Amino acid sequence: MKSLFRIITLIAVSLVAVSCFQEKGRNYQYFPNMYKSASYETYLEYDGDLFENGQEAKLPVEGTVSRGWMPYEYEDSNEGYQNAKANLSNPLPYTEDNVNEGKALYTIYCAICHGDKGDGKGTLAQREKILGIPAYNDAGRAITEGSIYHVMFYGLNNMGSYAVQTNEFERWQIAHYVLDLKRNLNGEPQREFEDAEIENASSMKKGIALRDAQVEHSNEKDSLAKGQDENSASATDDHEASEMSNHETSENN
């Protein structure tokens, strides 16, 4: 008897709960504040002139550089290519470490097309998947470290850009190795390694390491619950970063 009563109550309660449901109309929202927050939503459109463009989110200030990204001043155009070819030089010293790193990266990213020797006869060329891959000693092209960097950054026709897979430090390491291959193809003697101690690019290396650490750090922070006091946590990084850039500017002067 008791359980029958329970069953009836349960059915009655369920009926009450679902009976107001309309398939075609708007139904009640449970906790509407969860759907419609009182604060402005970043990307929603708002009427009136409260915000420029009616949107809370603003475009970054002109000249803003996003974290983890260094500006590259040469344009993706024929002119930019020629400029880079003539003027851009490798900031990394030609040390054994840098060249070995460059070789490893070259083998990962470039050899499949350009071949281990840089003669343009990589696996994809032999299988005729990609055509028109030049040898690095192609006289008509007369590649320079600047042009090598430029094509890695933007790509060139059938060759894609490597700006995402590699950072600028790695691209310069690869550029060293590509010139090595060019010299080998031409039968020229090996370039002598620079002393690892010179490390005039150590600030660049340090800068990139620091930047990568910051990117990782900020990704971690983003995924953490908000509301913690982030200022104190990032204060040390910012300090280091500004030290870094001071260092670089004084070097450039």
Ligand code: HEC
């Ligand atoms: C998918 C195949 C492919 C891969 C992978 C590839 N390249 Fe290329 N590369 C090409 C082709 C094709 C060209 C010729 C592009 C043209 O001139 O139309 C080229 C041209 C070049 C040139 C000559 C550009 C000039 O100034 O004329 C250089 C230098 C070069 N690649 C370097 C690299 C480096 C370094 C990597 C690795 C980071 C790489 N390539 C990866 C296909 C590839």
